[in-house]
Amino acid sequence: MNMTPTKITDPLQLRKTAAEIRKSVVRSLAEARSGHLGGSLGLADIFTALYFSVIDHDPANPSMPGRDRVVLSIGHVAPALYATLAHAGYFPVSELLTLRKLGSRLQGHPGRDHGLPGLELSAGSLGQGLSVSVGMALAAKIDGKRHRVFCILGDGELQEGSVWEAAMAAAHHRLDHITVIVDRNGLQIDGSNEDVMKLEPLDEKWKAFGWHVIHCDGHDFIDILKAFGEAGSVHGKPTVILARTVMGKGVQSIENDHRWHGKAPTPEQVPGFLEQLSTS
Amino acid sequence: MLEAGFRNPGVVCLGADITASVGCNLFAETFPDRFFSLGIAEQNCIGVAAGLALEGKIPVFSTYGVFAALRTTDQIRVSVCYNNLHVVIGGAHAGISVGPDGATHQALEDIAVMRVLPGMTVLSPCDATQAKLAMLAAVELCTGPVYIRFGREAVPDFTSNDLDFEIGKAQTFNPGNDLTIIATGHMVWEALRAAEILHASGIGARVINMHTIKPIDKEAIILAAKETGAIVTAEEHQVTGGLGSAVAETMVRHCPVPMSFIGMPDCFGESGFPGQLMEKYCLTAAAIAEEALRLIKRKV
Numbered sequence: 227m228n229m230t231p232t233k234i235t236d237p238l239q240l241r242k243t244a245a246e247i248r249k250s251v252v253r254s255l256a257e258a259r260s261g262h263l264g265g266s267l268g269l270a271d272i273f274t275a276l277y278f279s280v281i282d283h284d285p286a287n288p289s290m291p292g293r294d295r296v297v298l299s300i301g302h303v304a305p306a307l308y309a310t311l312a313h314a315g316y317f318p319v320s321e322l323l324t325l326r327k328l329g330s331r332l333q334g335h336p337g338r339d340h341g342l343p344g345l346e347l348s349a350g351s352l353g354q355g356l357s358v359s360v361g362m363a364l365a366a367k368i369d370g371k372r373h374r375v376f377c378i379l380g381d382g383e384l385q386e387g388s389v390w391e392a393a394m395a396a397a398h399h400r401l402d403h404i405t406v407i408v409d410r411n412g413l414q415i416d417g418s419n420e421d422v423m424k425l426e427p428l429d430e431k432w433k434a435f436g437w438h439v440i441h442c443d444g445h446d447f448i449d450i451l452k453a454f455g456e457a458g459s460v461h462g463k464p465t466v467i468l469a470r471t472v473m474g475k476g477v478q479s480i481e482n483d484h485r486w487h488g489k490a491p492t493p494e495q496v497p498g499f500l501e502q503l504s505t506s
Numbered sequence: 507m508l509e510a511g512f513r514n515p516g517v518v519c520l521g522a523d524i525t526a527s528v529g530c531n532l533f534a535e536t537f538p539d540r541f542f543s544l545g546i547a548e549q550n551c552i553g554v555a556a557g558l559a560l561e562g563k564i565p566v567f568s569t570y571g572v573f574a575a576l577r578t579t580d581q582i583r584v585s586v587c588y589n590n591l592h593v594v595i596g597g598a599h600a601g602i603s604v605g606p607d608g609a610t611h612q613a614l615e616d617i618a619v620m621r622v623l624p625g626m627t628v629l630s631p632c633d634a635t636q637a638k639l640a641m642l643a644a645v646e647l648c649t650g651p652v653y654i655r656f657g658r659e660a661v662p663d664f665t666s667n668d669l670d671f672e673i674g675k676a677q678t679f680n681p682g683n684d685l686t687i688i689a690t691g692h693m694v695w696e697a698l699r700a701a702e703i704l705h706a707s708g709i710g711a712r713v714i715n716m717h718t719i720k721p722i723d724k725e726a727i728i729l730a731a732k733e734t735g736a737i738v739t740a741e742e743h744q745v746t747g748g749l750g751s752a753v754a755e756t757m758v759r760h761c762p763v764p765m766s767f768i769g770m771p772d773c774f775g776e777s778g779f780p781g782q783l784m785e786k787y788c789l790t791a792a793a794i795a796e797e798a799l800r801l802i803k804r805k806v
Binding site: 337346366 | 518539540542543544545547549550551552553554555556557558559560561562563565580581583584585588589590
């Protein structure tokens with residue numbers, strides 16, 4: 227039985243939800259005193275679109291067989307996933323303040339062994355999530371199931387060779403129920419992708435591997451929903467959405483600053499960050 | 507594989523280009539909907555297996571041991587073991603007896619690396635019949651990750667289907683109370699022949715087939731230490747981290763006795779006929795017997 231919560235399609239309402247999720251991310255990271263703020267803020271809109279508008283799921287029944295699967299390959303942006311799951315109703319929002327603490331269900335990188343509802347995969351070592359998504363999609367194919375598999379990759383992560391092994395396999399087996407979202411913020415720990423290890427022309431790379439490629443503005447809900455709609459109508463090949471995002475999106479003072487990849491706000495910075503999120 | 511496939515509709519097999527070489531071609535022909543060719547991309551194979559297992563399938567992925575266990579270690583650690591998934595990984599052509607291909611293709615570190623991973627079961631059957639029983643047990647009785655190590659060079663197929671294969675339960679193939687030879691994989695056959703050599707000198711060597719490296723049969727080790735007072739281990743693997751280390755870890759805690767190790771002495775293999783290599787690296791019945799004689803003098 228499909229118990230998917232009512233899907234939100236109003237961009238304004240989605241923006242409001244995303245803003246609340248971003249505030250929760252800031253609070254939880256400040257409380258944890260460590261974690262990855264930049265990418266978590268950058269992906270908040272994509273997560274909001276997925277869990278509030280796109281996927282079939284049931285927060286009251288996280289293992290519902292027909293649910294769409296969301297596989298987070300870049301485990302370091304777990305704070306964004308956790309905040310989204312909490313705001314979607316998988317567990318209390320207050321639990322977000324246990325992030326990264328001893329005994330918490332909210333591990334620094336997702337760990338299913340700690341029992342947090344809504345996690346599809348324990349992950350954190352880069353380059354593995356797409357392979358797992360291919361396995362999930364093959365299982366659905368064997369069983370004639372129709373749910374979709376969404377996999378979130380970072381752009382820096384695309385430097386891992388195993389991503390391309392998986393990309394080849396998904397196209398070879400015509401897994402059109404896989405949609406990859408690349409968090410294309412252009413930055414990684416050492417600096418810009420193009421300085422660290424050139425990725426462009428990225429769309430040509432995916433096309434050459436047999437994928438349908440969609441570009442979208444990762445902070446424009448109309449564009450995001452259009453991209454997911456198009457991905458769902460492609461037959462015979464998997465789809466990748468190259469979502470242009472801004473690392474640190476919403477807190478203007480840290481936007482596009484790669485030094486915020488793996489940093490948490492200090493308690494003193496929190497009020498200012500929350501203020502910026504309220505007005506952005 | 508074929509029998510496991512017939513008995514368990516959830517079994518899915520993944521191929522990494524050497525499907526026939528590792529004996530999965532019959533499965534692929536019999537169950538084309540449950541076989542997926544994934545090319546020469548072992549890291550991806552492990553991730554795909556994890557995804558299949560998350561969805562309730564029982565994936566079996568076999569390739570040469572060097573690639574199955576070592577090229578893919580991080581994927582096995584995170585995607586399979588940390589998620590505690592029932593994935594069966596077959597490491598074929600393990601040990602030095604793969605021969606002429608040389609050091610790159612001789613898996614001599616796979617036991618060490620696989621057994622250190624939390625939750626992993628490590629099986630190392632002694633012959634073809636036991637390999638089949640081990641595969642069935644891995645598919646039907648395990649619930650978490652399993653690594654099965656297979657040798658290549660044909661050793662006599664000396665066990666029978668009637669010999670119960672119980673994971674974690676060692677088998678005593680030869681009684682004896684003067685010392686114990688604990689062997690795994692193909693070295694079990696060499697150990698039995700070593701016991702014959704020792705018998706001629708009036709020494710009763712107990713021979714234990716340690717077909718499960720993890721969880722290791724502690725009781726069998728402790729009993730052997732208590733009753734025979736000396737243990738020599740024999741494996742086609744580095745002496746560091748393999749069967750010998752696993753046995754020593756148990757023995758020193760419960761009943762320390764003189765012990766020695768037959769295995770690769772922290773070096774790579776090389777090309778040669780299997781027999782020549784076994785001879786050169788002292789992985790023979792004669793070498794085990796010789797070591798046993800030295801060891802027995804250390805008994806108090």
